[in-house]
Amino acid sequence: MSQRIPLSWLQLKHEKMKLFAAVAGVMVSVVLMWMQLGLMKALFASAVVFHGSMNGELVIVHSQYEHLLHSKVFSSRLLYRLRGSPDVKDVYSVYLAPGEWKNPWNGEMRSIQCYGIETDSVSLKLPGIEQHLKQLRNTDVFLYDRMARPRFGDVVGAVERREPVELELNRRRMSLTGVVDLGASFGVDGNVLVSHANFLRLFPERKSGEIDVGVVKLRPGISVVSAQKQFQRVLGKEVQVLTVEQFKELELIYWRSATPIGIIFTAGTVVGFFIGFIVVYQILYTDVTNHLPQYATMKAMGFSDGYLYQLVLGQSVQLATMGFIPGSLIAAAMYAGLRKVTQLPLYMEPMRGVFLIFATILMCTFSGMLAVRKLRSADPADVF
Amino acid sequence: MKTDDANAVINGAGINFSFGQGELRKQILFDVELAIQPGEIVLLTGPSGSGKTTLLTLIAGLRKLQEGRLDVLGHSLHNASQTDLLQLRRKIGFIFQAHNLLPYLTALQNVQVMFDLQPGVTIEEGRERATRILQQVGLGERMNYHVSRLSGGQKQRVAIARALVGRPELVLADEPTAALDGTSGREIVNLLQGLAREQKRPILMVTHDVRVLDIADRIIEMQDGHLTASSRGSSSAENHPAKGVQNEPDIAAVTF
Structure with a gap:
């Protein structure tokens, strides 16, 4: 059983302020995650620019x-x-x-x-x-x-x-x-x-x-x-023979242990994830609660639980998409600005983008799944 | 009452039902026996708390049958699985006291959604059938209005269109006129009766509303969980086809 009228979307856009708030929440979360991961990568990458510039395959240093x-x-x-x-x-x-x-x-x-x-x-x-x-x-x-x-x-x-x-x-x-x-x-x-x-x-x-x-x-x-x-x-x-990658890794191992950068930026990313998670959860939860009589009615009429889950989770994925695109554009602008000011190698790396798309969808789906639990309290027998 | 009738749409006997457990256990239905024949319009009346709505939810497969035998549209409800109950409910058209339409959809979309339950019906056919039935309930001009812009009576008409558009084998209605003024209530039951007669759909309607008793083929009264009386209604499928829809000639003319 699937939607032939885009119910999820129609429900989302019905209340414009709520939609705006949810998208803004996802956006903030996406920008935060881009920034945190980008800065972490850039800080570490900046430590190995010299290493990466070796015009050779092997590097020799003292043991x-x-x-x-x-x-x-x-x-x-x-x-x-x-x-x-x-x-x-x-x-x-x-x-x-x-x-x-x-x-x-x-x-x-x-x-x-x-x-x-x-x-x-x-x-x-x-x-x-x-x-x-x-x-x-x-x-x-x-x-x-x-x-x-x-x-x-x-x-x-x-x-x-x-x-x-x-x-x-x-x-x-x-x-x-x-x-x-x-x-x-x-x-x-x-x-x-x-x-x-x-x-x-x-x-x-x-x-x-x-x-x-x-x-x-x-x-x-x-x-x-x-x-x-x-x-x-x-x-x-007396010496160690290293590949360029090992030479870089040696430098990174030191800076990872010597500085709390990894922990700080990973924590920042997690915070970003949770901001989005909580905003989306709050909005979907109140939405499900407000529509509980309608959902109970639909259950009574023979719509399956799966159909209603799809209705809510569809909204999650739509929110994820709508927040991800502008969030990424903002992050790109911020990367460019910071690159200029700090000289850090901040770039919108495609792999990080793919990772963040998944993180955003996961974030919205999680909150959707949590909100959907409320649907169980929609008892179709109460409609009469 | 012929409870062993093989043709009966609803056929039940010895139905007992209680809420609560142990000390708090309160019996609602006592040895209820009823049968409803194809095409019959039956009204279920009685004071509040007499068990009418509980009986309706049992028939609808919304509550678990505790004791007795109840067959609805060929499904035996004794120990029926959730999937079986869901299948049964898809064959029933529901009209509730509160219309509970989806507020973010138009009248047409609210009716069209029902075809998500019938994947065999194409989108075009679904739209066409939804449009036709909305015209029949007199909302042809307002199909694309969001339901928030419709009056109480108009919303209940959309709910009727929604209940009937899937060509249900049985219509269950719970106080469909309770929230409406006299004139709108009258129009709603006339409409329901007309559509049901034309499609030969049996209707079981719970109502307090004495103003609408005349549409029934049969009236069942309930008191403290017992069926107390069953009387012939003033209308009958055999004698007065489509009575009460004479003011709305277009209904009888169009099929859907």
Whole structure:
């Protein structure tokens, strides 16, 4: 038995204020869930932008390496040993250390993450980096992170105005040669890229050839997993050979345990879910209660319980749809706004959308199912 | 009364019914016996609390039969399953004291909804039949009004259209005129009688309303849970076909 007149919809739209309130409730809930999940993902994603930019399949770090801010150096000779392997196309070394940035406008000192990278080849796949590598070979020049937090000064504005930027990094006069996109994260407010030679000038205590991260680019068609096993065996226990995904995961494991971000945003998502759940439940419940004599009458006339459940649950699904679409549009606008202000990688990811569609339908269906229990109190014998 | 009549639409004997348990147990019906023949219009009267409505809900399969035998439209109600009772109710046209129409639907939609119970009827056919019966009850002009915009009498007409549009094998009505003024009440019963006669639908109607007793073929009286008297009504299917609908000629002319 199914509806041939759209009863659910006609009942929903009969009371416009109630419909509006229910849709608004679902909308708020959908926006909240988008924001919470998006922020959580973005915060974690921002922590592994560097990791994701590796121009290779395998990453080599010291066996005691934990995360970017807790690195330990190893000899690049280990890395060069892999160059002889027929599976390897190229290897790259990366130095990293926190440097002291002096804001050229107000003189404030800030810690900034510095990377010493290859200038003869691309070791980090950052958009547009190739065009800067040649200039990066000059003495005392650096690339600046366009998405760094504003506390480092209006470097980006100066670049747009084509003004030269000179400042002190680790008390050394440096000049800016270009900008790339890397992004701020939990422990890092901004990034600077320099050549190996300039890195060693900035950090005189560091020795040439004692690197933090090695990147291995395999020849096409080589199995990453078997190469990983083989290299680990060859290089011994001093280093760990990781896939890019494992390298990212290591960083995320640390930030998940070091910060309550996962818990906070998951809790926020659950709160969003319950807001929608309770609003929809309240509205459907009062609706069922108000129509109880009509439902009892329909039961008496031979309409099955299933038909009436369908009538209420149909309204749930319609509310879910009507709340989800505008809620998602609002979330998209908020993502765009926040992306601009915080430089966080907030995007409307399709998978999250699919997840939220299901969450919204589940939320409305749950509340519908709870409201429908009231239908049992519609006793058809009471109609007479 | 011939209780062993195989043709009877309703056939019951030895019906006892009580509410409550133990000390609080109160017997409502005592050894009730009744039979209603095809096409018969029977009125059930009696004072409040005499058990009329309880008997009606038993016949409608809305309450569980406790004791006795009751066959309605070929369904034996003794230990009948919920599914069986639901099937039975779909063959019955109900008219209630409170019309209980769906307030968010138009008159036409309220009638059309009944075809959700009959998946074999197409949407077009359903709309056509609903339209025709609403014209017959005199609401052709107001079919697309929401029921909130109709008067009490008009709502009860929609309820009658809703009860009859599915071509029920039996019509059960509970005080259909109670909420209406004299003129509207008269029109409603005339309408009901006309439609029932024309379709040869038996009607069992509970009523207090002495003004409408004349439409009955037979009047059954109830007192304290006992059927006390059964008398021939002033109208009879054999002698006066379609009496009382003479003021509404279009009803007899149209079939649905």
